[in-house]
Amino acid sequence: MRSEASWGLKLAALGGLLFLHLPILLIFLYAFTTEERSYAFPPPGYTTEWFAVAWNRQDIWPPLWLSLRVAAIATVMAMILGTLAAAAMARASFFGRDQVSLLILLPIALPGVITGMSLRSAFGIMDIPFSTWTIVLGHATFCIVIVYNNAIARMRRLSGGIMEASADLGANSFQTFRHVLLPNLGSALLAGGMLAFALSFDEVIVTTFTAGQQSTLPIWMLNELVRPRQRPVTNVVAIVVFAATFVPILIAYYLTRGGSETAGMGK
Amino acid sequence: MTAPAILPARGLADRLTGTFWRRPGLLLVLLITPPLLWLGVVYLGSLAALLLQSFYSIDEFSGVVKEEFTLKTYAELFRAQNLDIIIRTIVMAMAVTLACAVLAFPIAYYAARHAKGAWKAAFYLGVMLPLWSSYLVKVYAWKLILAKEGILGWAAEGTGTGFIIDGILSIPGLEGSSLSTSPFGTFLVFVYIWLPYMILPMQAALERVPNSMLEASADLGATRGQTFRTVILPLALPGVIAGSIFTFSLTLGDYIIPQIVGDSSRFIGLTVYQLQGTAGNTPLAAAFAVVPILIMLVYLSLAKRAGAFNAL
Numbered sequence: 168m169r170s171e172a173s174w175g176l177k178l179a180a181l182g183g184l185l186f187l188h189l190p191i192l193l194i195f196l197y198a199f200t201t202e203e204r205s206y207a208f209p210p211p212g213y214t215t216e217w218f219a220v221a222w223n224r225q226d227i228w229p230p231l232w233l234s235l236r237v238a239a240i241a242t243v244m245a246m247i248l249g250t251l252a253a254a255a256m257a258r259a260s261f262f263g264r265d266q267v268s269l270l271i272l273l274p275i276a277l278p279g280v281i282t283g284m285s286l287r288s289a290f291g292i293m294d295i296p297f298s299t300w301t302i303v304l305g306h307a308t309f310c311i312v313i314v315y316n317n318a319i320a321r322m323r324r325l326s327g328g329i330m331e332a333s334a335d336l337g338a339n340s341f342q343t344f345r346h347v348l349l350p351n352l353g354s355a356l357l358a359g360g361m362l363a364f365a366l367s368f369d370e371v372i373v374t375t376f377t378a379g380q381q382s383t384l385p386i387w388m389l390n391e392l393v394r395p396r397q398r399p400v401t402n403v404v405a406i407v408v409f410a411a412t413f414v415p416i417l418i419a420y421y422l423t424r425g426g427s428e429t430a431g432m433g434k
Numbered sequence: 435m436t437a438p439a440i441l442p443a444r445g446l447a448d449r450l451t452g453t454f455w456r457r458p459g460l461l462l463v464l465l466i467t468p469p470l471l472w473l474g475v476v477y478l479g480s481l482a483a484l485l486l487q488s489f490y491s492i493d494e495f496s497g498v499v500k501e502e503f504t505l506k507t508y509a510e511l512f513r514a515q516n517l518d519i520i521i522r523t524i525v526m527a528m529a530v531t532l533a534c535a536v537l538a539f540p541i542a543y544y545a546a547r548h549a550k551g552a553w554k555a556a557f558y559l560g561v562m563l564p565l566w567s568s569y570l571v572k573v574y575a576w577k578l579i580l581a582k583e584g585i586l587g588w589a590a591e592g593t594g595t596g597f598i599i600d601g602i603l604s605i606p607g608l609e610g611s612s613l614s615t616s617p618f619g620t621f622l623v624f625v626y627i628w629l630p631y632m633i634l635p636m637q638a639a640l641e642r643v644p645n646s647m648l649e650a651s652a653d654l655g656a657t658r659g660q661t662f663r664t665v666i667l668p669l670a671l672p673g674v675i676a677g678s679i680f681t682f683s684l685t686l687g688d689y690i691i692p693q694i695v696g697d698s699s700r701f702i703g704l705t706v707y708q709l710q711g712t713a714g715n716t717p718l719a720a721a722f723a724v725v726p727i728l729i730m731l732v733y734l735s736l737a738k739r740a741g742a743f744n745a746l
Contacts, residue, residue: 251465277726
């Protein structure tokens with residue numbers, strides 16, 4: 168095999184990467200524009216006033232708190248359920264194992280509109296009123312697989328020997344879990360939790376079906392996109408949403424880098 | 435050697451450990467039950483509710499959902515306007531999948547077979563960050579780009595290539611006052627958003643192609659083009675199909691992008707959203723939501739036959 172790539176390939180690969188990143192950078196530029204009515208490029212002038220305006224807008228804070236609360240609760244639930252599922256599936260082989268792994272994967276493999284519409288039908292049939300918990304229900308369901316993927320990859324890499332050694336030295340299952348398994352699993356779980364948080368904080372497709380009249384930050388943003396009021400304020404919020412997903416992803420990457428199970432391969 | 439071989443149990447935790455050791459199935463059941471209950475009740479239960487709802491119908495005069503079994507709602511899917519929506523969505527999903535495969539290949543190929551060390555990490559992060567970063571922000575960014583006064587229009591004006599955009603906008607079926615109100619804009623944004631989902635499985639498949647096979651191909655006298663066509667491409671195909679599952683499925687169900695960018699012609703996802711919301715016709719919305727499930731089931735069984743699941 169030739170070791171040097173042709174110029175055409177290099178250009179196409181680099182061009183592809185630029186195509187993936189340039190649009191995001193544009194958001195940062197527009198947050199400083201003085202133009203309020205249109206998306207004129209290049210911006211006629213630059214200002215930082217929109218950050219102050221956004222800070223003082225009272226309609227942004229409640230959606231932000233709701234999003235944070237939902238993401239936090241959904242992440243904790245997904246971490247517990249995902250870890251349990253991974254612990255069961257890591258080594259054991261049992262009847263119906265493939266079906267169980269398909270079931271765990273399904274909420275993220277099927278389009279979000281199906282998950283959303285399904286939950287909406289179920290709430291309707293059972294007369295469950297919309298609340299923070301109906302949003303959490305949906306989010307936790309598709310976050311389980313994220314934690315599960317991270318946890319099971321790490322468990323597969325762990326040698327079974329350390330668990331046996333712990334048992335041989337007299338530790339019971341709970342001590343082994345606390346002192347051997349958890350320290351080894353910790354960073355993978357944290358990475359999974361970070362990704363789950365990012366996914367939940369940003370989720371809009373399922374949320375619109377399970378939120379009723381409530382507004383999470385992505386729903387607030389969606390409304391602004393459909394009926395813009397103050398475009399630069401939306402740009403500032405876009406940066407906040409972007410940072411709230413970007414930072415956890417980077418942390419997840421650094422927690423698991425170098426391993427065969429680097430986080431983020433299976434969204 | 436006075437200590438007994440078997441230590442006495444020191445409490446409940448030790449006794450439980452003994453039980454788990456003797457009956458490993460019990461531990462397994464304890465571990466798997468909570469997540470299985472959650473997914474079984476919340477997720478499968480909801481899917482069942484969706485199916486149930488799709489067999490109900492709506493009273494045309496009062497607008498109230500009639501909770502009786504009927505196939506009438508499914509029959510409505512075959513009305514010309516609804517069939518149009520389904521066909522338009524499938525055509526869009528196929529076009530997006532094809533474009534993603536073409537764009538993803540050089541990136542995946544370079545990352546898998548040429549990039550080393552820091553470059554490899556850069557490529558990995560470079561694909562993973564756009565994959566995970568905010569979906570809505572990415573869609574919004576394209577609204578800025580495609581707007582008539584936006585950066586694309588500005589660049590086209592500056593370089594005198596505005597006729598390309600005008601040319602695209604004059605193609606029948608792609609008309610619009612700017613790219614952001616043309617179906618071509620919808621297509622562009624779909625391709626952008628789902629591209630990373632194609633790159634990652636493709637790269638994984640390409641990384642598994644052994645070098646020795648390429649060397650053997652060259653030794654046997656194949657040109658680069660022949661090696662590419664007869665060795666690399668068939669071996670990468672499961673990865674392409676695995677990626678296409680994502681791009682196809684995600685395009686089928688998305689309703690945000692056609693709402694924000696494009697000529698607001700309806701797709702399956704958007705129709706589901708509007709039917710359950712403003713129209714209040716939950717049964718028809720449910721029936722529409724079953725369509726992507728059926729399409730994906732067919733697609734997945736075809737993909738399975740092509741061996742795509744080994745590349746996931």
